[in-house]
Amino acid sequence: MSGPATTSAGTAQETRQSPGAPTVGGSLRAARFLAWLRQHRGMAAAAVVVAGALALIIGTQLAPKGDTFPLSVHNAGPEGARALGEILGRHGVSVRTPTRFDAALQDLHSSSSPTLLLYDRYGVLDAQQLAGLVSAAGRVVVVTPRLETLAALDSGIHQAGVVPDASPVLNPGCGYPDAETAGQVTGEGGFVYDGGTTCYRAAGAAGMLAVSADGRLAVLGSTAVLGNDKLDELGNAALAVRTLGASRDLVWYLPSIEDATADGSGKTLDDLAPGWARFLGPWLLVVALAAIVWRGRRHGPLVFEPLPVVVKAVETAEGRARLYQDSRAVEQARDNLRAGLLVRLARKLRLGPGATAEETIAAAARLLGRDAAGVRMLINERPTTEARLVAWSQAMDKLEKEVMTR
Template identity: 65%
Template sequence: MTGTTPASTLHETPAERAPLRRTGWLRRHRAIAAFSAVVAAALGLVLWAQLSPKGDAVPLSVHNAGPEGARALTQILGRHGVAVQDAGSYEAAMAALEAGSSPTLLLYDRNGFLDGPRLLNLAASAQRMVVVSPRLQTLDALDAGIRQAGVVPDASPVLEPGCSLPDPQAAGAVSGESGFLYDGGTSCYRPDGSGAGLVAASSDGRLIVVGSTAVFSNGELDRLGHAALAIRTLGPSPDLVWYIPTFEDLETRGSPESLDELAPDWVRFLGPWLVLVALAAIAWRGRRLGPLVFEPLPVVVKAAETAEGRARLYQDSRAVDQARDNLRAGTLVRLSGHLRTGPGATAGQVIEAAAQHLGRPARDIQELVNERPGTEARLVAWSRELDTLEKEVKSR
């Protein structure tokens, strides 16, 4: 019956009818609900990106999750009970070393920002110091008997331990690509025929030099024995200070010297002498030469007459080859200018461009341009054919 309400609806309570009303509203406004959900998800992603901790792109940084960073290694060390402290400055590194219990220091000073005294202070405060790809100045300042010995040859992409140190022996082979070699102390991972190795340790074992960042980087950590060597090298101590010097660690003492302080004493006499020499040169070469004077020539020869006279000389001397070379060179220069092949184009490039322009086989044009007429009659006919070729190119 029209207009009547079902009996079951009459007996529903308000609490039972509320879910039905919400379901009906969602059905009527499906588009608005979907759009609102998408907007809410986008806002959540933006807030998460803004509030999440930011990383960096510094090689071997503990915050760099890229292939060149070392975030993965520090997290693995943390799970093994090693407290990794990221030192952002020399003062922070010294404070962390002094507060730690027999701490290990990883130093990656790729730009050589630290001077000798500060390097010695770091080495004295650390129980063990691991230096990655150090410069010559860094090794000289540490004075541990370890020296640079070149780079790993391309013929040795994989290096075996080949030494008595327990950590390299347990880790196994590592990659030698883009690595540096060091001599002195106990060297490991030596290429064939070399006494220097990718890893070198001082006689007392407190200084370890590793000539490759691949051993510690995220992108190479799962290759060969990199992870084992990195963990065994950095993990013996419960405290690890990770220090990558920056430009702020560069030692600047006072104001820079001025140009007068840097110049030698004899320069003060050089300035007045240069002024006198300059004045003498001006007086000598700077005198007025006067206006240009037009001098009429006794004979004015037209260009056409010059070309005709040269042609007669070629004819009298039977210089067919010389005339042919001149005609060929002139034709190629004019074709190159019209086809815009550039001043550096070769004869073959000009011929190819002309063939494409005319839609003819390049071999036909090449045979014509490179022909060597044997007689004067053939030279005249050949020159006319070259002229016809130029006209066809210019008319297209």
């Protein structure tokens, strides 16, 4: 007798200790959690939104980004210069792409006579930084420099305007060997410069390519000549290779906003912003969360209750008439009056719902003993003014009363 009882007790104990079996305490905890979630649904929704936004921001920052910087040798887009970088590499030119000012200086000092390509589209480098780059490089090619950059270089080259729209293709027009060998290049959207030896002149003495007297500085006023989009057109590739491939080492430097404080003289956006701006972001986040909680709360389901409101037919008719009057809808009012009259006449004359307007007009004329053409002319009349509409409606009302009294 003891064996079966012991076995049953052991089985019950195993059932109670089974981790997969639901327990009463777990059900109570789940019910309490669901009740709390229903009570604080606004806060829970706000937490989900904030968590999703943070996950999106973190994922965006950590995700690998493609190079989309204009004139970058790693950018394969139309504005990039990846094709030119590969061509220069095939010609034995080692292209280095530093991303900071200190790295660019180090790359220049590590070579005997390097060439520097400088494209400072934001003008973040100051005169001291530019002087350090020029002194460390054997030859400098500056692409579409700003006025401040040209002034800091102090090479005697000055900006003289833009290439006219009527000159999409420019001829060398100078004795500079690189330009003469390359031939025609794209002039669309380019800038022209004066001073030194100028080539690719659209009009006058200013040209899209200017070379200093000592030949160490060349100013190119077009990014299209170096970009992927038009590199295979005209002599763009030839001019780019001859201008940048004179040395075995090429430092391709595109300054960024981070280089503005490389020597401690510039200011970043954080430096220019007021002191209270750092608290603006957290404050806006708190306000957004408060708005979500405030507007996200619900005080229960909506209850629809029929209201004991009765609107008289005469009030609705008068209101519609005033709308027609305010909008000068004479034609629409005439159509409504005519349709209503025909329906009432057909009901009075027992013609049925399928009776046409001609059948109703003919039956009304027979009942009144009138000419059907006259009744038809009255009913089908189209008043053009409000005064005529009132007179016409009065005549229609008189006709209806005559039929109703028969």
